[in-house]
Amino acid sequence: MNHDDPKLTAYALDSLPAADRAEIEALLKDEPSAAQEVRETKEMAGIMRHLFQSELTETLTPRRREAILQAAIGKPVALSTELPKNVIVTEASWWRRMGVWQAAAACAVFGFGVYALSVTLSGNTRTSKPIASVGDMEVSIHNLAGGSTPQGAHQPGIVTPREASPSGIPSAIAGSTPSVAPTFPSPRTNIAGSVELPNVAIVRERPQQPTMVGSDPARPFLNSGAASIGRREKPAPGTQAIADTPRVEPQNFAAAVNPAEKVLLPGDLGDVTLSADEASRYYANREYLAARWQEARSIQEGSTYADLARHFRRDGGSTQKDAHRFVMIRCPFIKVDVEFTAEDGKPVAWPVAPEARIRMVSRPYFEPEQGR
Amino acid sequence: MTPPPAADIRGLLDRYERPLIRYAQSIVGDLESARDVVQDTFIRYVRHTSGQGDDETMQTAPTAPIPNAVAGGESPAPAPVPALDPSNTKHVEGWLFTVTRNRALDYVRKNSRIIPMPLPEDRASEDLGPDESLASQDSAEWLLKLLDALTPNQREVIRLKFQSDLSYKEIADVTGLSVTNVGFILHVGLKKLRTLLHEAPIDSLPIRLRSTP
Numbered sequence: 001m002n003h004d005d006p007k008l009t010a011y012a013l014d015s016l017p018a019a020d021r022a023e024i025e026a027l028l029k030d031e032p033s034a035a036q037e038v039r040e041t042k043e044m045a046g047i048m049r050h051l052f053q054s055e056l057t058e059t060l061t062p063r064r065r066e067a068i069l070q071a072a073i074g075k076p077v078a079l080s081t082e083l084p085k086n087v088i089v090t091e092a093s094w095w096r097r098m099g100v101w102q103a104a105a106a107c108a109v110f111g112f113g114v115y116a117l118s119v120t121l122s123g124n125t126r127t128s129k130p131i132a133s134v135g136d137m138e139v140s141i142h143n144l145a146g147g148s149t150p151q152g153a154h155q156p157g158i159v160t161p162r163e164a165s166p167s168g169i170p171s172a173i174a175g176s177t178p179s180v181a182p183t184f185p186s187p188r189t190n191i192a193g194s195v196e197l198p199n200v201a202i203v204r205e206r207p208q209q210p211t212m213v214g215s216d217p218a219r220p221f222l223n224s225g226a227a228s229i230g231r232r233e234k235p236a237p238g239t240q241a242i243a244d245t246p247r248v249e250p251q252n253f254a255a256a257v258n259p260a261e262k263v264l265l266p267g268d269l270g271d272v273t274l275s276a277d278e279a280s281r282y283y284a285n286r287e288y289l290a291a292r293w294q295e296a297r298s299i300q301e302g303s304t305y306a307d308l309a310r311h312f313r314r315d316g317g318s319t320q321k322d323a324h325r326f327v328m329i330r331c332p333f334i335k336v337d338v339e340f341t342a343e344d345g346k347p348v349a350w351p352v353a354p355e356a357r358i359r360m361v362s363r364p365y366f367e368p369e370q371g372r
Numbered sequence: 373m374t375p376p377p378a379a380d381i382r383g384l385l386d387r388y389e390r391p392l393i394r395y396a397q398s399i400v401g402d403l404e405s406a407r408d409v410v411q412d413t414f415i416r417y418v419r420h421t422s423g424q425g426d427d428e429t430m431q432t433a434p435t436a437p438i439p440n441a442v443a444g445g446e447s448p449a450p451a452p453v454p455a456l457d458p459s460n461t462k463h464v465e466g467w468l469f470t471v472t473r474n475r476a477l478d479y480v481r482k483n484s485r486i487i488p489m490p491l492p493e494d495r496a497s498e499d500l501g502p503d504e505s506l507a508s509q510d511s512a513e514w515l516l517k518l519l520d521a522l523t524p525n526q527r528e529v530i531r532l533k534f535q536s537d538l539s540y541k542e543i544a545d546v547t548g549l550s551v552t553n554v555g556f557i558l559h560v561g562l563k564k565l566r567t568l569l570h571e572a573p574i575d576s577l578p579i580r581l582r583s584t585p
Contacts, residue, residue: 006552006559013533013558015540044562044569045534051515052535056390058403064411065385071418072381 003034012041292331296364303361305340306354312336324350332369337362381418384464389414391536392472398531399476400483409479413472421458462542469536469546518568526561529554 010016011024028035060068264271265282274282295311312326315335328334340352341359348356389410397406453470457463519527525547532543540558544551 004559004563006555009559009562010540010555015555040566041562044566047515048530048534048562048565051512052394052531054512055394056535058390058393058397058407060385060389060393060407060411060414064407065389068385068411068414068418069378069381071415072378072422074422 003031003037008034008037009041012038013045289331292328292334293364295330296328296334296336299336299338299358299361301358301361303358304354305352305356305358308338308358309354327369328364333366334364335367336364381414384417384468385414388465388468392468394535395469395531396472396476398527399473400479405479405483406476409472409475412475413468416471416475417464417468465538466542466545469532469538469542473546518565521568522561522564525549525557526564529557530561530565533558 007016007020007024011021016024028038264273299308299311308326311330312328315325315327324338324340326336326338328336337360338358339360340348340356342348342356347359392410392413393403393406396409397403400406400409453467453474519530522530528547529543529549532538532546538546540551540554543549543554547554549557
């Protein structure tokens with residue numbers, strides 16, 4: 001038998017029909033190399049099994065499970081992908097899941113109770129108050145144009161879960177027709193291309209477990225108070241690390257940041273404070289630029305001019321004979337220098353054919369657009 | 373038809389949510405999208421078993437090729453959704469994996485213009501001590517890099533075999549491949565992994581095959 005036979009692997013994985021097993025076992029007695037093959041395959045299988053099993057840590061979140069169970073008892077439930085884009089549904093906070101008493105005990109252990117008191121006394125509280133509470137979810141009205149709607153105030157056109165669904169399930173999740181149709185003022189587009197909605201009903205989690213500032217210097221943190229240049233502090237209760245907030249659709253970047261909060265970006269000599277508006281743009285632009293960077297890095301030696309032209313166009317400036325500067329179409333500040341080669345390996349001057357190969361491409365660099 | 377009891381659904385969730393999420397994540401890239409896909413699959417299961425008529429579930433699209441960024445040059449094909457007999461555990465398992473796979477491929481097709489950017493939390497973590505965690509993480513990351521050298525088909529079949537412990541036949545049902553083809557892909561994939569392990573410089577190896585002579 002050929003040692004490169006899938007039957008050997010099937011035997012090693014106990015997946016071979018009994019009829020074929022005898023044949024393989026006879027082979028293994030006579031051929032030590034085949035037996036070695038089987039041993040290695042078994043060991044490799046064990047390693048893979050261990051690797052994959054160790055990955056099985058992620059579960060559905062309580063809210064997602066609840067949606068499935070609601071469907072099982074006959075409640076109309078929207079598929080997750082059918083959630084309205086203007087509504088952010090986030091998970092139950094850790095302390096909510098633990099229960100109030102355990103959460104209180106944990107707070108005492110970590111001393112956040114004292115910290116919360118100091119923040120309360122200093123007046124640094126969220127101005128966005130929840131107007132409803134459904135299960136472990138809060139619903140609040142965020143007025144991105146400034147301020148927030150007082151608790152209890154009714155805003156025409158704003159859907160709240162209790163209005164929308166007598167069953168207690170928010171209409172956004174239940175998929176039922178809300179009693180008040182969600183009508184939003186005309187959105188305006190910001191520079192990152194995301195859409196800001198002046199008044200948005202945000203189904204938002206209760207505050208998450210505060211993250212210790214400084215545990216990850218790359219992470220920006222929200223702060224409900226003023227900037228703290230030159231020192232680092234724990235985020236106040238009621239705030240959360242922006243990096244810990246769930247990913248949201250691009251059009252929701254603006255809505256994801258509470259206007260009453262500021263974002264601290266850690267710097268070497270002190271934190272830099274961003275306003276909510278800046279933070280929204282920071283969040284969106286960071287994602288956008290990361291995508292552009294990957295796009296730029298997809299162009300490598302051996303790529304064709306046709307590959308390049310999908311992402312870059314020729315820069316308008318002067319071009320050397322065989323080195324050409326290209327500017328990214330989706331972000332004109334990102335540029336690369338490229339040299340092409342013909343089939344015979346010689347450098348070619350402009351114009352080049354779409355199938356011309358890239359001989360050299362520089363790392364992407366950042367440079368103002370022509371004329372700026 | 374009456375909806376399945378909530379207890380049954382809880383049992384299914386407890387048993388299958390983890391492997392389904394990881395399987396979906398291996399296709400769509402990020403964790404939250406994978407959770408979307410799995411939630412969607414379970415709701416479709418509930419609708420389907422309660423006769424709420426979920427026509428979409430039975431669709432075997434996507435027919436468009438999966439973008440190279442995700443598929444690495446090969447296009448995993450959607451599989452026909454098998455008949456569902458809720459009283460048969462193996463049927464249910466096959467159904468859940470197949471629908472998860474099709475929904476994940478559908479998601480990738482619809483979002484093919486989005487370049488996936490895995491978040492740090494997209495990698496699973498274990499509750500281990502610092503040293504153990506570090507060593508284990510090194511080995512795991514190293515192995516996952518090895519897996520990147522495989523074709524998407526090989527990765528998928530290996531994952532279904534060793535993560536979800538599916539039989540050749542079940543893998544064939546989920547992926548739409550023949551049983552023979554599954555055996556061949558598994559054989560070639562494992563052999564390639566062993567070769568890569570043998571070829572790697574000894575001092576760079578966080579793991580070794582003990583049975584190597």
